[in-house]
Amino acid sequence: MSTVGSTASSDSLYSQYALPNATSKNASTGGMGQADFLRLMTVQMKNQDPLNPLKGAEFLGQLAQFSTVQGIENMQQAMGAMATVMENDQSLRAAALVGHDALVDVDKVQLGSGVGASGEIVANRAGPVQLEIVDASGSVVRRLNVDAKDAGATKFTWDGKDDSGNAVPAGQFTFRATAGSGKDTEALAVRLAARIDSVSIEPQGLVLNLAGLGGYPLSSVRRIG
Template identity: 40%
Template sequence: MTTSVSSDLYSSLGLTAQASTTTKKNDTLDQADFLKLMTTQLQHQDPLKPMDNSQMVAQMAQLSTVQGISDLNTTVESFQTAMANDQILKGAGLVGHEVLVPSTKLALETEGGASGTVAAPSGGQVTVDITDANGVKVKSVNVTADAAGEVSFDWDGTDADGKRMPAGSYSITASHTDTSGATTSLSTYVQAAVESVTVGTDGLYLNLKGLGSAPLDYVLRVS
């Protein structure tokens, strides 16, 4: 039994099925059309008021402009195709690796823990609160920031009582308390494994294990 694949499947994935025969309708004049119009104009001009040299030069300049725009469009289309192919290759090369991306979620597996990073504005104390799907805080991870810069944090996957938490997605928030006691909210970045890539109409997306998808340009680090 054979199964036919509808072109709607390609559309739903943001892709375009390749047709065996492509028919393109020209809605603009090309160089041949322009020359034909000029020849016809010369044949039907008023003998008592022939086209002067300035008019001829102006129309020839227009012809050159039309041809230049056509060549430029072809070059841009080729460049866009090359860029798209290069992006796909880069995305495919990330499969199986871990990437650092901005996220307010942590993915916990049945074994092991989860990790992430924040950017401390100065020395002080960084606190990362972890909450479950019901919004209940299960644990706070405290890390000392010696100075301004990147501060990594690790969660071993247990709650405040040392009990192993079930696998799943957990929300995280981070704050920084400086030496004067002032508190600042921080953005969070997490490590996630790349399972696959998806080509969308607006670019390439990485499918991250336990976190969903993220645009390729969200990646800050690959490990």
């Protein structure tokens, strides 16, 4: 008679005590099921060497191995179900954002004729800040002077008109903000505000579709208000 030591796995059990009417692998999972394992354990105990029977510790060790694998599989299934619930909950919450304004780190925007824009300039310190609105050809159509009260976000609004007071034609515009002068001039980050038209569920996560700006992941949004 063959005997199985404490290091025998479920696969070795199967090869030594294979059941005629049992399948070697579970069709749905690609591995042995719990019922298959217990049947093999029963056959093993029936056919063990009476002079060298399976010790209780060995039996418990084999059962513990199977229980560990089974527990990991159950945990993976539970985690997958939890992830699905969280994703659905996040999607429902994001849908409530439609119609609100979002502030994102972007300096370019596609605007219609005479349509302005608003947002924030991230100032490094208090003092005057110059904002230039540049069209697709590289020409500066408007210069705005903004007074930063302190370091941090400083709001601005552009009415869609050039320096002469005329509505600018439709097109893509770049917003450039600087502080200081001469060699001390430094570029500042610009954030633009836009309305959230819709929310898309993409493989990489939730994407907010902003009017005139396009789609941006939720992680890139700095503020919603």
